[in-house]
Amino acid sequence: MNLDIIHIIYLFASVTFILGLKMLSNPKTARNGNILAAVGMIAAIFGTIFFHEGEVSNVIYGLIFGGIGLGTVVGWLTAKRVQMTKMPELVSLFNGMGGACAALIGLVEFHHNLDNPTNIAIILAGMIIGSVSFSGSIIAWAKLNGTLKNAIRLPKYNILNTLILIGLFVYSAYIVWSGTYSEAHLYGLFTAAILYGILFVIPIGGADMPVVISLLNSFTGLAAAFGGFLYGNQVMLTGGILVGSAGTLLTLVMCEAMNRPLFNVIFGAFGDGDTAQAAGGVSQGTIKEVGPSDLAVQMNYSNKILIVPGYGLAVAQAQHVIKELEQLLEDRGVEVAYAIHPVAGRMPGHMNVLLAESNVDYDKLKEMEDVNPEFSQTDLVLVVGANDVVNPAAKTDSTSPIYGMPILEVENAKHVVVNKRSMNAGYAGIQNELFFRDKTNMLFGDAKKVLTELVNELKALD
Amino acid sequence: MNEIIEFFTQHKDMIFIVVLMVFVGVEVIGKVPAVLHTPLMSGANAIHGVVVVGAIIVMLNSEPTNYIAMGLGFIAVFLGTLNVVGGFVVTDRMLEMFKKKK
Incomplete structure (x- = not known):
């Protein structure tokens, strides 16, 4: 009887996952979709505990509820307290935790299935994928929050990584077929998988991290699905495969938005020695600076201003100041809107979330295809902490590493003002000729500080 | 064959x-519109937290004297829950911001 009820609960949970994901892809229903999936998850978790057949000691119940309780408190507080700018790395961190969970399940279950080669194969597969996802996510997290600054590349890292990957396959196949199910092999494989996760992510540049996180996200889904296969547990299977396939598609969609094939993200890298040199030779000219007071006057007399936000805005926490600027300008009859590149920030949609936080009107956030024809009728474009997404080299310079990436065509506007902290190259590590154009003025400084000065200057104009 | x-x-x-x-x-x-990529990824991230169900099964099936299995299982339950709760809450926070307009 108990076992029958659990199947109904699992079916319910699977349906909530599918509907939840479906609703998450529409702005109107997204929030409810998330809550729906959460309800299904709670049902699946508690159903598993309460409808379990067989004797279970109180110590174990204590430990299960202890683990859930602790995880809930820590997870809840972390998620509630994190600054919105830090979200991408948090998603990566949570993803890593899921991967670690899958890996640990494999480590424990290995000993219980020594007589069943099929199960051993499933366990090893889940354990390897989980471990790769875990260590890879931790590296991605460290890269996004700045702990790990640069892409670290061992010599011949592509060949090395491929060899390790093949090694992992061969080693696990050997363990399964030879029937040598020893601790030493299990932990050897575990260590190798962790190492592969690190080496897999570490050479990839920060600009590609969203794609990597999305990919690792689908890995963890796959690891969960292997767990489902092992236990004949439908909800783990449906949830895991659903995320595995949706995550893979999402990864490809993101790659498409950046015009970077997945293969290049993983095996090629931005800012190699060669490309950096090639880009360094282009467009060294003079730059012109503008101060907040002059810019305030110029903005005051503009009819239409477009703001292009980038990661620099997020880092400087300038989303509230920029809203204030928008308000002031609109009070003076200036038309203001935001031009959002699909991959502005560190994750697609990152800028939308950030600007929504500071109450910017949803209608004012314009997507790239819609806004590109508008630049030619725009008096002034204010680029705040964005670089690669406005680099004209993507259209003109076939040697540029970002050649072919769709960009915001800000160079068509009458005037361009770029706020950056310094002349350092952007995330892709390449120079931007836009900064040297005649119509471009540079506004150096921390986005929040400079924009606050700009707002004060505007107020003083009355 | x-x-x-x-x-x-x-x-x-x-x-x-x-x-x-x-x-x-x-x-x-x-x-899916590009605007929703991040919340969608984050929501999917929470859903694969269903792996915690596996961790719970490990615990339910383990002998109360097998301390290693229980220890690893406990950590697995903790990490899995962290993935689920953190994932859903952070997604909700992102989406809350979209809703606030008007």
């Missing part, structure tokens, strides 16, 4: 689920 057919027959229900779910996953997020 026989082994493959045997494997398929033994696990046919699950293999059906896997294959159909692959298509569902692709269909479900077919036309």
Whole structure:
């Protein structure tokens, strides 16, 4: 009887996952979709505990509820307290935790299935994928929050990584077929998988991290699905495969938005020695600076201003100041809107979330295809902490590493003002000729500080 | 060859689920606007936290004297819950911001 009820609960949970994901892809229903999936998850978790057949000691119940309780408190507080700018790395961190969970399940279950080669194969597969996802996510997290600054590349890292990957396959196949199910092999494989996760992510540049996180996200889904296969547990299977396939598609969609094939993200890298040199030779000219007071006057007399936000805005926490600027300008009859590149920030949609936080009107956030024809009728474009997404080299310079990436065509506007902290190259590590154009003025400084000065200057104009 | 057919027959229900779910996953997020990529990834991230169910099963099946299994299982339950709760809450926070307008 108990076992029958659990199947109904699992079916319910699977349906909530599918509907939840479906609703998450529409702005109107997204929030409810998330809550729906959460309800299904709670049902699946508690159903598993309460409808379990067989004797279970109180110590174990204590430990299960202890683990859930602790995880809930820590997870809840972390998620509630994190600054919105830090979200991408948090998603990566949570993803890593899921991967670690899958890996640990494999480590424990290995000993219980020594007589069943099929199960051993499933366990090893889940354990390897989980471990790769875990260590890879931790590296991605460290890269996004700045702990790990640069892409670290061992010599011949592509060949090395491929060899390790093949090694992992061969080693696990050997363990399964030879029937040598020893601790030493299990932990050897575990260590190798962790190492592969690190080496897999570490050479990839920060600009590609969203794609990597999305990919690792689908890995963890796959690891969960292997767990489902092992236990004949439908909800783990449906949830895991659903995320595995949706995550893979999402990864490809993101790659498409950046015009970077997945293969290049993983095996090629931005800012190699060669490309950096090639880009360094282009467009060294003079730059012109503008101060907040002059810019305030110029903005005051503009009819239409477009703001292009980038990661620099997020880092400087300038989303509230920029809203204030928008308000002031609109009070003076200036038309203001935001031009959002699909991959502005560190994750697609990152800028939308950030600007929504500071109450910017949803209608004012314009997507790239819609806004590109508008630049030619725009008096002034204010680029705040964005670089690669406005680099004209993507259209003109076939040697540029970002050649072919769709960009915001800000160079068509009458005037361009770029706020950056310094002349350092952007995330892709390449120079931007836009900064040297005649119509471009540079506004150096921390986005929040400079924009606050700009707002004060505007107020003083009355 | 026989082994493959045997494997398929033994696990046919699950293999059906896997294959159909692959298509569902692709269909479900077919036309997602770029704005929602981050929340969608974060929501999917929370859903694969279902792996915690496996960790709970490990615990339920473990002998109360097997301290290593219990220790690892406890950590697995903790980490899995962290993935689920953190994932859903952070997604909700992102989406809350979209809703606030007007």
